Amino acid sequence: MNPSKIVVSGMRPTGKLHLGHYFGVLKNWLELQNQYRCFFFIADWHALTTEYQDPKILRQACRDILLDWLAAGLDPKRCTIFLQSRVPEHAELHLLLSMLTPISWLERVPSYKELKNELKDRDLSTYGFLGYPLLQTADVAIYNAHLVPVGQDQVAHLELSREVLRRFNHLYGETFVEPQPLLTPSPKVPGLDGRKMSKSYGNAIYLSDDEAAVRKKMGDAVTDPARIRKSDPGNPDICNVFDYHRLFSPPELVSRVNLQCRAAEIGCVEDKKLATENLLAFLRPIQERRRALEADPKRLEEILEAGAAEARKIAQGHLKRVYERMGLC
Ligand code: TRP
Numbered sequence: 001m002n003p004s005k006i007v008v009s010g011m012r013p014t015g016k017l018h019l020g021h022y023f024g025v026l027k028n029w030l031e032l033q034n035q036y037r038c039f040f041f042i043a044d045w046h047a048l049t050t051e052y053q054d055p056k057i058l059r060q061a062c063r064d065i066l067l068d069w070l071a072a073g074l075d076p077k078r079c080t081i082f083l084q085s086r087v088p089e090h091a092e093l094h095l096l097l098s099m100l101t102p103i104s105w106l107e108r109v110p111s112y113k114e115l116k117n118e119l120k121d122r123d124l125s126t127y128g129f130l131g132y133p134l135l136q137t138a139d140v141a142i143y144n145a146h147l148v149p150v151g152q153d154q155v156a157h158l159e160l161s162r163e164v165l166r167r168f169n170h171l172y173g174e175t176f177v178e179p180q181p182l183l184t185p186s187p188k189v190p191g192l193d194g195r196k197m198s199k200s201y202g203n204a205i206y207l208s209d210d211e212a213a214v215r216k217k218m219g220d221a222v223t224d225p226a227r228i229r230k231s232d233p234g235n236p237d238i239c240n241v242f243d244y245h246r247l248f249s250p251p252e253l254v255s256r257v258n259l260q261c262r263a264a265e266i267g268c269v270e271d272k273k274l275a276t277e278n279l280l281a282f283l284r285p286i287q288e289r290r291r292a293l294e295a296d297p298k299r300l301e302e303i304l305e306a307g308a309a310e311a312r313k314i315a316q317g318h319l320k321r322v323y324e325r326m327g328l329c
Contacts, residue, residue, distance in 0.1 A: 007036040008145035010043035010084060013061035017068040018204035020189045020197035026072045028149055028184045038079035039143050039311060045084050049129045053122060066300060068207050071290035082307035089315035093138035096322060100171060101164050106130050110156050137161035140179045142315045149182040172325035187247060190240040192221040207286055218276040223268040230267035241275050248278035
């Protein structure tokens with residue numbers, strides 16, 4: 001455990017988490033909470049930058065993501081878990097940083113133009129959307145984060161963060177650490193159709209899917225497309241179900257299935273059944289924890305309250321220094 005290194009990361013509440021989120025992000029957080037001083041928050045303000053027209057979905061999405069985090073094993077005793085909007089210091093620092101951030105730096109961030117073009121159904125020529133990466137900068141800088149576990153798509157945001165914080169340090173004296181992205185390799189988690197697992201493709205298995213749903217989805221999953229009859233030898237290298245074996249099945253079974261599939265000694269139906277049982281065994285403890293938490297909304301509220309209180313204590317200390325440096329008192 002290295003408590004002197006600060007790790008901060010957030011997720012936008014976009015709905016229930018699936019296996020892609022688990023292996024791509026959460027699994028890594030579960031390890032980090034044992035290694036560093038970690039802050040993990042639900043980025044509800046960031047969600048509003050694109051979903052501001054529909055406030056109904058946000059509350060449920062925040063609850064769902066919290067349940068998924070805790071069910072997966074994120075432990076409020078080992079890390080600080082909170083809702084971004086309950087720590088107003090993030091917004092205060094965002095405002096202060098906006099004073100010294102040139103608009104051109106924000107317009108240059110690649111995701112700005114890309115997303116604005118992609119999400120044509122809504123008006124994203126807003127102040128809040130342009131400021132997205134600056135709010136993200138405040139999110140990490142308010143705790144003086146060293147490391148920010150994120151995906152490759154967020155690296156440009158952190159680059160902006162370092163530029164802005166460097167500018168601050170240059171103007172007012174050394175105050176902020178320059179945060180670095182922590183890019184951890186993650187295993188391949190294809191969706192049921194072989195494309196990347198994604199809510200928008202409708203090919204995801206959710207951590208909260210019940211047994212019947214998982215069985216149905218796995219039954220419909222695509223396997224090696226060239227293997228039409230059971231007597232055709234298969235190729236596990238291009239089969240999603242084999243990727244699930246790699247993730248969930250014991251090593252002996254993975255090697256047995258690998259050989260038997262190539263030799264046409266096991267059919268896709270039986271093979272999927274084996275993968276499904278192991279996937280269900282992985283999901284079972286997660287879902288038991290989820291059910292227990294769902295039945296205890298008071299506990300969820302306590303976790304969020306304690307998390308925000310802890311986060312605010314630290315954020316307020318740092319913010320005080322920023323106020324002083326900028327000539328405010
Ligand atoms: N932009 C991040 C994403 O979409 C979410 C996020 C918001 C974040 N604030 C953050 C991630 C601070 C890391 C640190 O995934």
